[in-house]
Amino acid sequence: MPPTRCFGLKRHLLRWAGAEIGDNVRICSSVNIIGNGTLRIGNNTWIGHESIIMCSSDISIGADCDIAPRVYIGNGTHKITPDLDKIAGIDINKDIKIGNGVWICVNSTILPGVTIGRKCVVAAGGVVTKSIPEYSLAAGCPAIVKKNLY
Incomplete structure (x- = not known):
């Protein structure tokens, strides 16, 4: 499919697969959505080229969000288990919530396990490991709040 065309068809296919997709959601065709969790995306949200959504529990993306290219959103991880054969041991799934206008x-x-409050900005290359309050600009690795936007 053309990368920035056929948005209606993409919405239809995701709804058919069980996702809750709002009106006028635009997802580029190079986006990978993987997993058997619950995915909800609000109205008028854009998800850019080559982004990955790994949905193993609940991921909620609000309305009017802009998600740039090559963003990773994933709610599966592992408990570190040095006593077992694999250091990446027991599976852990924690919900992600992204507020409106992010x-x-x-x-x-x-x-x-992260919640990003409404109207936040996560700067380029940010690695969000902890929740961010609304109207904040967060940056860095790990991302920390650099500025209140209100």
């Missing part, structure tokens, strides 16, 4: 910039990573 802008997640290019090459950012949203890790399990």
Whole structure:
């Protein structure tokens, strides 16, 4: 499919697969959505090229969000288990909630258990490991709040 065309068809296919997709959601065709969790995306949200959504529990993306290219959003991880054969041991799944009006910039990573409050900005390359309050700009690895936007 053309990368920035056929948005209606993509919405239809995701709804058919069980996702809750709002009106006018635009998902580029190079986006990978993987997993058997619950995915909800609000109205008028854009998800950019080559982004990955790994949905093993609940991922909720609000309305009017802009998710730039190559953003990773994933809610599965592992408990570190040095006593077992594999250090990446027991599976852990933690929900992710992204509020309305959020802008997640290019090459950012949203890790399990995070809530990003409404109208936040995650700067390019940010690695969000902890929740971010609304109207904040967060940056870095790990991402920390650099500025209140209100």
